[in-house]
Amino acid sequence: MTLTWEELVVDCQDFLAQGHWWADALGWQIVDEDEDSIELRNPDAPGPTLLFLTVLEGKTTKNRLHLDFVPDDQDAEVDRLVAMGASRIDIGQQKQSWVVLADPEGNEFCVLAAR
Template sequence: MAVSLHHVVIDTHDLPGLARFWCGVLDWRILSEREREVVIGPGESAETGICFMPVSEPKTVKNRLHFDLAPDDQQTEVERILALGARRVDIGQSETVGWVVLADPEGNEFCVLRPKASLIAFRDAPDRR
């Protein structure tokens, strides 16, 4: 492969604060911390991480890209992530969807999906289109 994903970059006002939040959510760690960037990942040898970069302007619209998190237990993970500083957000989703929409401390939306086992069953269903 000629190219691979190295980092997902998130603009932020509070580099160390948002990096610590996402480390808590993903059970990752800070891999490097400089004045103008903080990089987190699951470990030093990880191929992909998240890089936090400073920005002066506030977030004003819904994200064009977001994370979908696949938990073992959706309700438990939603409560844990809320305790880390996330908040629930309404982006127009109905109450019957299988995911919960949250926002990190700077308002970046992400979803906590239904449990991993049900996602695998859905993916492997023979009649899925």
């Protein structure tokens, strides 16, 4: 048996706003958008897509799964994402080499130091 990772599904209250925010943040293409979902794909690499779906309940606790990103310039990328609507958050991390942010609906993600 072989498994292939197809997509990561993101539950949200406003799938259109979240999907468009992440498309802009990542520079990914919208490959499907309808009345129920929006799907994004990295135009430069094969791999799983991000699929945004609406759910009725809001986020209530720290994510058990989050995305990590490696930029060329961590400070510039954090500033860009915050200007787009992300927010710096404290989930109990101490002084680390990464910055924890939340997207407009509060989902955590990390911007790592450049490698």
